[in-house]
Amino acid sequence: METRERPATPVQPEGTLRSEELLLNMGPQHPSTHGVLRLLVSLSGENILEITPDIGYLHSSVEKMMEYRTYTQNIALADRGMDYLAAVTNEMAILRAVETLASIETPPRAQYLRTIFMELQRIQSHLLWLGTYGIDMGAFTIFLWCMRERELVMDLFESVTGGRLHHVYFRIGGVYDEVPRGWTDRCNEFCGYFKKRLDEYHQLLTGNPIWQARLQGVGAIGRDLAIALGASGPVARASGLQWDVRRSHPYEAYDKVDFKVPVYTEGDCWARYLVRMEEMLESARIIEQCLAQLPEGEFRAGRVPINLRAPAGEVYTRVESPRGDLGVHLVSNGGETPWRVKIRAPSFSNLYALAEMMIGWKIADIIAILGSSDIVLADVDR
Amino acid sequence: MSVLTKAAQSVQGLVAGLGVTMKNIVRPKVTVMYPLEKSNVSPRFHGLLALPIDTEIGNDRCIICFQCERICPDRCIHIEATGKGKERVLERFDIEHDKCCYCGLCVEVCPTEAIVFVPHYEASTYNRQNLLYTIEDLHRAAPKEPIARGILK
Numbered sequence: 001m002e003t004r005e006r007p008a009t010p011v012q013p014e015g016t017l018r019s020e021e022l023l024l025n026m027g028p029q030h031p032s033t034h035g036v037l038r039l040l041v042s043l044s045g046e047n048i049l050e051i052t053p054d055i056g057y058l059h060s061s062v063e064k065m066m067e068y069r070t071y072t073q074n075i076a077l078a079d080r081g082m083d084y085l086a087a088v089t090n091e092m093a094i095l096r097a098v099e100t101l102a103s104i105e106t107p108p109r110a111q112y113l114r115t116i117f118m119e120l121q122r123i124q125s126h127l128l129w130l131g132t133y134g135i136d137m138g139a140f141t142i143f144l145w146c147m148r149e150r151e152l153v154m155d156l157f158e159s160v161t162g163g164r165l166h167h168v169y170f171r172i173g174g175v176y177d178e179v180p181r182g183w184t185d186r187c188n189e190f191c192g193y194f195k196k197r198l199d200e201y202h203q204l205l206t207g208n209p210i211w212q213a214r215l216q217g218v219g220a221i222g223r224d225l226a227i228a229l230g231a232s233g234p235v236a237r238a239s240g241l242q243w244d245v246r247r248s249h250p251y252e253a254y255d256k257v258d259f260k261v262p263v264y265t266e267g268d269c270w271a272r273y274l275v276r277m278e279e280m281l282e283s284a285r286i287i288e289q290c291l292a293q294l295p296e297g298e299f300r301a302g303r304v305p306i307n308l309r310a311p312a313g314e315v316y317t318r319v320e321s322p323r324g325d326l327g328v329h330l331v332s333n334g335g336e337t338p339w340r341v342k343i344r345a346p347s348f349s350n351l352y353a354l355a356e357m358m359i360g361w362k363i364a365d366i367i368a369i370l371g372s373s374d375i376v377l378a379d380v381d382r
Numbered sequence: 383m384s385v386l387t388k389a390a391q392s393v394q395g396l397v398a399g400l401g402v403t404m405k406n407i408v409r410p411k412v413t414v415m416y417p418l419e420k421s422n423v424s425p426r427f428h429g430l431l432a433l434p435i436d437t438e439i440g441n442d443r444c445i446i447c448f449q450c451e452r453i454c455p456d457r458c459i460h461i462e463a464t465g466k467g468k469e470r471v472l473e474r475f476d477i478e479h480d481k482c483c484y485c486g487l488c489v490e491v492c493p494t495e496a497i498v499f500v501p502h503y504e505a506s507t508y509n510r511q512n513l514l515y516t517i518e519d520l521h522r523a524a525p526k527e528p529i530a531r532g533i534l535k
Contacts, residue, residue, distance in 0.1 A: 069455055080483060168487065
């Protein structure tokens with residue numbers, strides 16, 4: 001693995017003022033760390049020599065708690081304890097493992113509904129990322145615009161699941177309830193509306209010289225390094241890695257819809273920005289296709305007991321969360337609760353790449369690079 | 383770039399920017415002035431939990447089956463009853479709303495739809511004790527108008 005060399009501390013010429021390496025503590029309460037990430041930054045003047053992320057401020061021992069809850073209760077826990085911006089994707093991650101282990105088939109309608117909700121979740125998560133990234137970079141308008149559209153997604157969620165952020169909507173073998181009357185039309189309407197708004201975002205940001213200057217070429221990371229550090233999701237795709245779980249290991253209805261996986265080779269903040277922007281467009285396209293193909297029929301497999309006893313065995317499954325490859329390793333010994341759950345969180349793996357990206361850049365670029373990697377600290381610590 | 387082109391570009395940018403401003407002035411407002419006006423929530427909204435009184439039987443519909451207590455992931459429902467079989471009498475039915483995660487599993491498993499969500503979301507209080515809802519509080523928490531139970535909307 002070729003990691004970058006730590007730049008040497010500059011040698012001070014004789015007779016000048018003495019200068020030394022500065023260790024700066026950034027976080028855990030810094031507003032732009034999007035949570036409680038602490039970064040130990042070694043500086044020479046304004047240049048970053050080394051960066052050490054210090055995590056663990058949001059540790060909630062979700063993996064241990066899951067061992068004491070039944071599979072149904074774990075859905076509610078996965079919603080809240082892990083990545084709080086991608087609740088239904090977390091539910092899907094747990095459920096995919098449970099359903100694979102217990103060989104439970106979901107009816108086609110439930111598969112399509114799940115796909116629609118996961119893509120709505122991706123749009124919601126990326127919108128929040130774009131808005132807060134705009135704030136980090138000093139663009140305030142985009143934040144308000146993103147929040148405006150995000151509210152519509154949350155209303156769509158609320159009218160079906162009852163929750164705005166944490167929707168315990170997926171169940172083992174299907175979804176909780178049917179969508180209300182007229183909801184599919186509202187969702188379709190939103191997709192059309194959202195595509196137009198996305199063009200506005202491009203007008204506001206993509207052509208903006210300040211936005212370009214802050215992002216283009218900053219924090220570049222190569223494809224091989226991204227693979228070696230275990231990066232996934234938009235971070236890896238911006239570095240030229242063609243890897244999307246929805247495409248490589250299709251689940252639910254992803255093999256029945258047509259979508260593009262945006263890949264860029266630059267690997268800088270600008271590429272990561274463009275990948276997420278295109279992903280939002282693709283998500284809207286997937287939702288439209290799913291709504292057009294939505295089959296009638298059952299939304300929940302019959303005869304799944306509330307306290308499911310999954311057969312003894314172990315399974316590893318993965319889903320594509322808005323932040324990348326979210327894997328769940330579930331071991332069961334035949335009881336009502338899992339024996340061990342290990343969650344491979346995308347944010348945690350992307351944190352390795354984050355430390356590599358920042359070396360050699362100025363202190364103001366920390367925010368640009370940190371924002372572009374879109375980590376959620378609840379997902380890092382679990 | 384000549385000065386003329388630069389000037390033309392600036393004017394063009396200014397006009398485009400003002401155009402966006404004008405467009406947003408005539409667009410409908412999306413902000414809700416929250417404490418003064420409330421935003422509407424959907425019928426399925428996960429607000430507070432309540433045990434509404436059924437006017438036909440003069441009491442709530444709870445049959446003391448303990449299913450909600452068992453499924454609750456946070457163990458925030460506490461039910462105690464005396465007697466056996468059909469003669470069971472409810473001694474205690476408390477919900478700790480500070481522990482509740484509003485997942486809705488109790489509402490889902492309730493066989494008689496006795497426990498429901500009400501679209502009330504302002505439960506902040508200065509004292510944590512106030513969030514322990516006893517059976518009387520849960521009766522009172524339900525709105526006066528009839529509640530849509532299990533109806534697809």
